[in-house]
């Protein structure tokens with residue numbers, strides 16, 4: 001991506017100034033409200049990939065999503081970083097949903113397609129993806145297209161991650177005591193759509209909003225998304 005002046009840092013800062021001015025103009029109380037309240041209902045665990053900015057792709061405002069992102073959205077039970085985020089989100093913020101979301105064209109899944117070493121600490125971090133690849137070996141052998149193979153590995157990685165989340169004692173406690181929900185999802189970069197993989201607490205396939213036939217409305221706390229035939233979505237701020 002290229003920017004005016006070829007200085008990405010200065011461009012990003014000036015872009016922030018413009019965004020802050022716009023938000024203040026749109027709603028003078030916006031930042032005050034944001035400062036005084038932190039009550040997200042969703043914990044999103046996703047990949048660090050620059051093309052998967054959770055709040056943007058969910059169409060939600062700042063304050064709606066508590067976030068943990070790492071390379072290839074790997075849930076390692078011994079990773080204190082992930083564990084601390086889950087603990088704070090579930091115990092203190094009392095989020096209602098945990099969404100673990102993988103995505104297409106993931107660099108992590110791609111790095112494990114072959115036996116070439118990823119190098120440095122990456123090899124250690126991506127170990128669980130190598131295990132996933134080994135588990136899928138017979139299915140992967142029948143597929144020629146690397147893109148499809150990456151998706152298969154990335155989806156299985158979500159399944160494994162959801163299983164680790166469901167085995168987390170804090171998560172288990174809050175599922176039981178207050179109905180915390182855990183979901184496994186997949187973001188397709190080529191269409192911008194998120195699919196519910198039907199994993200976790202509901203274990204049923206819930207599709208992304210239909211793009212066929214009659215209009216379907218998804219009401220959010222701050223915005224209303226309207227999906228119509230042809231996939232055209234409108235957003236109305238409340």
Ligand SMILES: [Zn+2]
Pocket residue numbers: 047048049071072073103105106107108
């Ligand atoms: Zn990724």
